[in-house]
Amino acid sequence: MRYNILIGGEAGQGPNILTQVLGEGLVKNGNHVFYSRNYQSLIRGGHNFNILTFSEEPVLSNDSKIDILVCLDNKTEEIHKKNLKKEGIILKGNDSNMYYAGRIFKLFCLDFKLLENRLKEIGNKFKENLSEAKKGYEEETKTVCKIKKQSEDHIFLNGNQGISEGAVKSNIKFYYAYPMTPATPIMNELASKKDVNVIELENEIAVINAGIGSSIVGKNVMVGTSGGGFDLMTEALSMTGVAEIPIVVYLSQRPGPGTGVATSTSQGDLNLALNFGHGEFFRIVLAPGDPKEAQELTNQAFYLSQKYKTPSIILGDKHLAESFYTIHEKSSFIEIKNKTPLTRYNSYEKDEFGSATENPEIIKKNIEKRNAKAKEIKIESKKFQNxxxxxxxxxxxxxxxxxxxxxxxxxxxxxxxxxxxxxxxxxxxxxxxxxxxxxxxxxxxxxxxxxxxxxxxxxxxxxxxxxxxxxxxxxxxxxxxxxxxxxxxxxxx
Amino acid sequence: MPINLSTNTKPTWCPGCWNFQILAGVKNFLAKKIKNEEDKKNYAIVTGIGCHAKIFDYINLNGINSLHGRVLPTALGMKIGNPKLNIIGFSGDGDAYAEGMEHLVHAARYNANIKYLVHNNQVFALTVGQPTPVTETGFKDKTTPQGVKLSPINPIKLMLSAGATFVARVYADAKQIEEVLNEAFKHNGFAFIEVIQPCLIFHPDKNYKEKTYFLKDKKHDDKNFEQAMKRAQEFDYLIPTKKTKIPLGIFYREKRKAFEENIK
Known part of the structure; x- marks a missing residue:
């Protein structure tokens, strides 16, 4: 049985932490949980909602019809009631997010202790949250007790966390970025990691060029952005094609053209990823479909970039980046060896000494060398699941x-x-x-x-x-x- | 034995180009500074695109001949990737003040330990003579037959306002370049060095040299921001008049934590 819970409210009312707490509780009780976020480009007010779907069987998406509608505000009921199933339940009448956490814990016979511990971890407003949660738990009269198996090895992860984890497993030293939805949370993820420097610069042009700078002195580097920021990076990325510089780029799609819809999802930039930058050079483009693949493909992107001194694109989108998935298999990683010594790099075609050349024979030789490298990448990629x-x-x-x-x-x-x-x-x-x-x-x-x-x-x-x-x-x-x-x-x- | 910094690449600057003076000054400085062949690995150069960038091919050091305008972020990434590296960045005025302006302002704020020479010939020379943001009002070329209507920016004032911790100007003279690099390398932070450099073909010396004087001869206090700002305003990058004075030397220096000191 798949249950769909829609949690709606204003930005600032805490629909996200409520969804997260419920998701974690359900996962700990042995369920498979998937939740997606739908939010507007504003900080307070508006209408945000998350849909959480769970089941005893693996779940990787939401449905359009809702079993439980959690209304932190009146607007939620107005907007989403039409999608409620006949036998669906509406939970409303209280604007505290943790009140509903208590009710849903009771409804699905989840251990209240789990909720209490989680609220303790959150720390902020602990007493208030706990009292609201208790109130909800006590007031809920119905129970739907089906699932009660414990599972310790399930991990609850979103796509951005998967990419961050893949980068950490690849010994990333620098993550350069300029904030842009939906890639921004990677900055938060990596900033807390030991030995990883998250560096925010003046714009995406600075970001990619500084990334190139750190890469040519032998460090593992990733940069991240969405479509508009990626556009700004493409001149420098084209240079990595001729100068043969390794760099991993996370392109997290949202709808374009232009600013498009800043907080929505899209797969509209596939051609951009396949054709970025001027000139002829080989572009590696890998597209994960869940956080486990995000971990593994990020690691493979580092591997291929370092081995072949070339840029790799990890092509994600808002839906993958910000949705939480239940992962029940371990990812496999390869060790990344950095073999990029500082030599003489050039944005021009270069001679053996690394100096600019206009010699047609050398230019032709360089291009053929890079073409041969593209063939090697194709062969090497067969090692992985394409x-x-x-x-x-x-x-x-x-x-x-x-x-x-x-x-x-x-x-x-x-x-x-x-x-x-x-x-x-x-x-x-x-x-x-x-x-x-x-x-x-x-x-x-x-x-x-x-x-x-x-x-x-x-x-x-x-x-x-x-x-x-x-x-x-x-x-x-x-x-x-x-x-x-x-x-x-x-x-x- | 002195360090050999020469390359086999034949320079393609115009005969007598003032870039040869800059090249000589940089090489003279580095030849004394670099201890041995092994020590060369601790030095790197970064160039943009334009006449200045050819210097990359004439100095036997590692580094990158990067993109137009992107010298500073590239150098920043290198410096924080390997803080032991001694980096000299080279830009033209198009590179530094047009295409790469945003990086210049932020470089002053970041204060990474990078030495930055701007070959300011007040013209886009390699694209045969268009005006840059520091070209004087009235300058004529094929793209501006009526003459440039805009006023030039004053990079020294700009760098002082942006919080640069080392601001200097020299003339394209080997000895001046060597001396200023000596001072710049004593400074633990970003060193902005503008080089007034005539372009023989598109922007010859418009009596600049005879208008120059050395700040050190005037008891200028380079720790005094207000004094530095005052001196900076003496030359507005327009055609010199009888009154024009062009100060050379170190306008300002202050101590501040370098960017790379914050790296894990």
Missing amino acids: YKLFGKKDSKNLIVSWGSTKGAIIDSIKNLNCGFLQILYLEPFSEKIKEEILNKNLILIENNTSSPLSELIAKKTGIFIDDKNKILRYDGNPFFADELKYEIEKRLK
Whole structure:
């Protein structure tokens, strides 16, 4: 049974900490929990809501229909009541977030001690929060006691935490950034780590160039931003192509063009990631679909960048960055060895001494050397999982997608006659993908309007996907599993 | 045995270019400063794009010939990545005052221990003569047939206001360059050094040299901010008149914690 709890209120009323506390409590009691955040670009007031979905089975997405509606303010009921299931419950009448934590703990027979300990950890307003939580716990009369197994090895993590963890496992020394939603929380994550320096500079141009500076003196560096900031970085990233400098860039997408929708999600920057910067050079683009993949792909990005002295892009989005997932498998990491000594680097084509050259023979030789390196990267990448297959692998129906749509797809195809191919390595692009998708009824799912993945597949395999078989969402929201299931079913053969 | 800092690359500056003076001054300074071949690894140079940047190819040291305007953030990343590295950054006036202006202002605030020479010839020379933010009003080229209408900025005033801890100006003369680098390397922080450098082709010396005087000869107190500001205002980067005086030397220096001291 999947339960969907929507928690809504004004910014400042604490819907986030309430969702987090509930999520952690449910995970500790052996559930699988997924929650996403929906918020506006403001600090106080407005309407923010989180949807928390949990079950005894793995959960990676939300549904559109709500079982429990938690209203920290009146607006929440007005806006979301239409999505409440017939048998759904509304919890309202109190504006304290921890009051509802108490009620839901009671409702699902969670150990109150867990909540009390967590409130103690939070520290701020402990007495007040505890008394509200107790009040809620006592006032709740219903119980839905189904789940009572203990599980210690489940980890509750969001995508940004996954990327930070992957960077730490890769011995990151410097993270340079200029704050930009939804990449900003990485700064907070890494700032608290021992031996990692988080450095905020005047703009993204300074960020990428300082990153390059630290990289050429032999340090492991990552920079992070969203679309607009990434645009500013691309001149310098192009230089890393000619100067052969390792650097890892986290590009966390939100809707563009322009400022777009600052706090929503999108997969609109795939072509930007594949084609950033002027000139001809090889670009590595890796797209995790959950926090565990975020950990591993970040580590692989460091590995490939260091080994081949080249930039790597980790392409995420707001939905992956800020949603919390229950992780129940350990990630595997490779050791990153930094072998980047300070020599003579050049943004020009250079001779053996590292000085600028205009000699056509040397220029040609340099380019061919870099082309050969691109081939090596393609071979080396085969060490890693470039794509994953889920669902019914023998089915004629095959969904193709990448990045954060993974969760909703996996949850929606559980009882459907179809498979799912998730592409992790967008560049290099595995040659095997062509064999996997040949003669299948391909269904493309992307969180954008121009379906850049279908363009990439056409370019790399010669296989075109029918427009009718493209399920695209471009309103700034992620897919809901129940709605997506309906859309997929219509296209199955 | 003196350290060999020469390279095999044949300079492509115009014959007689004042950049040769800057190159000689830097090399003379480094040849005395660097202890041995091994010690060379502790020094690095960073250049932007423009005539000045060719200096990267004429000094046998590690570093990076970076992008136009990006010398300072690149040097900052290098310095905090390896605080033991002695870094000299080179920029032109286009590099420092146009494309890279935001970095310049913040570099003064960060105060990383980087020595920064701005080859100020008051013109975009390598793109054949367009005006920069420090070109004098009235300057004419093909892009401004009616003459430049804007007033130039005063980088010395700007750097003082931005909180630079070492602000100096020299003329493009090997001896002056060597002397100012000696002083700059005694300073634990960002050293801003502007070099007044004529461009033989597009911005020849407009009687600047004869208008210059040395601050040290006038008992200038380089610990006094107000005095420094006053001296900075003596030259406004316009065509010198009878009254014009161009002060050279160290305008100002103060002690402040260097950026890299905060690194884990």
